[in-house]
Amino acid sequence: MADTILVVVEQREGKLNRVSWETITAGQAIAAATGWTLEAAVVGAAAVVGEVAAKKVAKVYAIESTKLEPYTPDAFAAVLKQFLTAKQSKLVLMPHTYQVRDFVPKLATAMRRTVISDCIGFKHEGGKLVFTRQMFQGKLAADVSFAGEGPWFATFQSGAFRGDKAEAGTAAAPVETVNAEIADGVIRNQPQEVFKEAKQAVDLTQAEIIVAVGRGIKEQKNIEIAKVLAEALGGDLAASRPICDNGWLPMDRQIGSSGQTVAPKLYLALGISGAIQHIVGMKGSRTIIAVNKDSEAPIFEIADYAVVGNLFDIVPPLTEEVKKAKS
């Protein structure tokens, strides 16, 4: 029997998380390179099964239990351990979401296996499968391989593959419903309702121009110079996480995995080093201009225009030039 790849898609309240499509694209690419069979699994929420079965996958498993809602790491790890122990998948792929981060290390540990987390790609060379992941906040990359038996677990960073490239199947894939058993006492956490802190005052996802500041701004009072530039450009002011952690700008101005994901026409990054958690929130921007004094800052890896220099020297004359150009 050929080895199988299992993509575990993520859904919330009966809706597929769009990063699930990216993981299916990744699974299809690995299946094409290795000749392995690609299958998918939906944990809870049978409603999304049809959507997944329409993609080019050999089979879709609908893993069901009344105890899967609301999400708990105990329940998810328990049902997937049961399932994978029975199915013997060689490779298990998931999106690197906060939810997956919460349960997949537990699941792998319960099976005495490992997870190569937050991957951005894979290579299949000479029969060996390696996964590429960022290290040292994106300054370096590593090719990582699995030692030992499957199932091998890997998670993919948001944006690593194109979700719209997930191939459709010629016919709907067969669906098998799997009823999972979760014994009493397995679930220890009691989650409450999901909520938003305050009504998001600022919707940066619609912004065409964003001027974002990072640690390089150094002090709260210096944010003013970025604000003036944003106003001159007719854009919105945003920030990387540390700025909001410090309370220098409100949390609803934060770009990145814990904040908003944006794709403006112009993203002007001032004093932002480009930690992975920030980059996943803005790498879809059409044009990225980065100003940073550290020429090795990871932000320059994804910048269209790079200015290596002190933002305090560059931003004031830039603001003046923008004002001149607009008048």
Add this chain to the structure above:
Amino acid sequence: MKILVCMKQVPQKDAPLKLNDAGTWIREDVSYEVNEPDAYALEEALRQREKHKGEVVVITSGPARAQQVLREALAKGADRAIHLEDDKFVGLDAFNTAKAFAAAIKDEQFDLIFTGLQSDDYGYAQTGVILAELLGWPHATIIMQIEKNDTGIRVKRELEAGYFQFVDMPLPAVLTIQSGINKLRYATLIGIKQAKNKPLRKVALAEVQSAIAENLQKIEKLYVPQKTKKTEHIDGPPAEIAKKLVDKLRNELRVL
């Protein structure tokens, strides 16, 4: 409450990194600092102790240099420290690191274990969750608030895109702490002085060797990432850079 805080020493954020000759790791001659989320984990542990009494113990693994992280934690107020000291700890995967920690604390009884949500070097975001599973404890990740109650704790989990969730859970438990959960304190002069007399237990690799095994994942190659994007450098004095950028904004990006 007795709280263990797992801390890690990582290269400084803006330290230039050089690859070793084998291309499997970085050269050791860089400046190090405490992994930032771990600093928040320590601060939270100290605050919980201030509210509920108890003890804060800090643990790290790594070569002699890593002791600096523990000394700083003791200076900020941690009561004692455990150092798994050996160069080889640096190359362990998250599963082995967690197993080594579990072995080193087997005679301790903690109510809570905190880790930062991920490290700035490997960035696995796994060690805390793995440790919980090895100990058979519940866990919760990316925590922004912790309140003790009659049955255990209520924690606030950060979800994606600005969402949050409260979770009630029993003790003992493992929590991975998000940066920004609190405001960090500085070590005081008295604290630094007192730290010198606080207990620091060293654990040799041999003591935990039986708990760890071959890594389940292997770094085949570490390298400078290939650029996928063509980047145009804008150089010159600031006034000239400003003019060049405005030219791009107007004529190429057409946003002005």
